[in-house]
Amino acid sequence: MELPLPLAFEITSIAVLTAIIVIDLILAYRRPHVPSTRESSLWVGFYVGLALIFAVIMFFVGGSEHAGQFIAGWLTEYSLSVDNLFVFVIIMARFKVPRKYQQEVLMVGIILALIFRGIFILLGAQLIETFSWIFYLFGAFLLYTAINQAFGNHDDEMESESRLIKFLRRHVAITDDYDGAKIRTVVDGRKVLTPIVIVFVALGTTDLVFALDSIPAIFGITQSAFIVFCANVFALMGLRQLYFLLGDLIDRLVYLKYGIAFILAFIGVKLFFHALHENEVFFINGGEHVEWAPEISTLTSLAVIVLSMAVAVVASLVKIRSDAKRSAAADANATLDRTVDDRELRD
Template sequence: MELALPAWFEIGTYIVLLLILAIDVTLAYKRPHVPSTRESALWIGFYVTLALVFAGLMFLLGDAEHGGQFIAGWLTEYSLSIDNLFVFLIIMSRFSVPRKYQQEILMVGIILALVFRGIFIILGAQLIANFSWIFYVFGAFLIWTAVRQAFMDHEDEEEKENAIIRFLRKRIPITDEYSGGKLRITKNGAKVFTPVIVVFIALGTTDLVFAIDSIPAIFGITQSPFIVFTANVFALMGLRQLYFLLGDLVDKLVYLKYGIAFILGFIGVKLFLHALHENELPFINGGEHVEWAPEIGTWTSLAVIVVSMAIAVVASLIKLRREGLKVVKDERHEDVAVTVEPDDTK
């Protein structure tokens, strides 16, 4: 079923989102600072409310099916964005980026993510329109991504990035010190790059990888380019504030990656089943549609996404609380421990 929305709504949506992103970029560059918990929470609340209002308008101007597709797509992309945030934290920590200037650098990372996802949305929509068998490829890719997500080793990724950094340092002059958020400065009469260039490249590489992962995932929920794009934009808005709000807590949500892996695997299976329904490959069922393959509906997908993320977050918080209680008990045990000295008076 095609999504039919008024032209003014789609055009208005693009204009409003562009204005909000422009304001966010301006604030990040004009007021470089570390946002307070209250400021971050208010901005995140604003973006989440905005997404829910948009979903409500989708229900009113479109229909329940496409409204549900937006919510499911938004939540999927939001969960993947949080995973992206975890890698951002690693990059900022590894390159010792001053917290005051992390806002500016994060905005560049978010803009790069939007650009890469926009490109892949266009490519994905064209592939789906012309090649129905692409759903088999998307499904297999997401299942492989789910396995990699559950068992990936960040140390291997860090080693690859370190190799890139060593390559850059051999070929272009890069200082060891930051100069605010400047990309290039003059030092001893010569133009040199600051470590910001390396951070940008690391963020861009990360964004590219996550764009490749996330676009097939949301096309498994909806084939509407408008929903795919808006879900991605709403998921990335507020990511900068979420970075400062959650901080190291993201690293402590140890089961989050398994929740995300389950969602990606589920959508991969859904894409495979959809591909069987649309099948035109001659070596599968003689090129005919496979009628017995069950179709997974939007609302089932939404339920799986919400439950998976809820279980992953709650389980992580329970583990975190138990570890905290264990540390407190160990400290108390050490405090009451008494060393008995031998009595030399006897």
């Protein structure tokens, strides 16, 4: 039985993480600009390094199991957060948000994501403590989400967001033009809201949906609400810079969704096994735990998560390179055909 982490360590960690988020928020608002590839790379590297340092500290404070759970949870949330990025790209394009102010808008989206996930973490932890059978529901939900991730699309989220936006436009005065990153502006002497408000609503709606997916997933790795929260914070903190680093590449990583779907399905199965191992449901094995149900280790989970994302990303990059070669060959053939046609016309 693993010992809980020291309370002083948890309080200090949350205080430091909160301070970093506040500083990041201030920097985003005081210096609106489009970060270069180098700047984005350095920030992403900084946050990844910070997460790894935190894991090392947790190893010495709480042992290898806690550190392993954090790394596995962080990687899971990081991979699921890439899905957030895909939708962020769609929202920014749909509402034509000026690129200069996208950092500020993204920061608000990330803060909303942290708030929603924090609420679901508290609810999830309480449910797990009170009802052990909730793992069956979490497992079923993750398997459903995995299927939807692999074979569905984001139309449902977009449709829900569109209904909210139509309602807002009917009942609230919103201008069609942006005024920098301001939420309110003055038009003909009258105070009205800017389209930034609509973008915030769109981000908040999708963040809520993604929180429903990600929290059951990480509770399949650890039941520590503190580790779950920290993994989410570290996964989301570098998301803004990752958005500018990857840019349009996100949409071209076509196999990424299958890697994410496999991770969700794997954790869903792991939750089912855990539920069977801890079974208290009277109509399953008479309310006794199921002997054959294996407990999948944190190390195994970590290996599956890393391998799934690596295979998905490499396969996507191979496809991008292959498509580029085919496109170049097609252009060369088209140029050759035009040259031949021109010669025939001259002759």
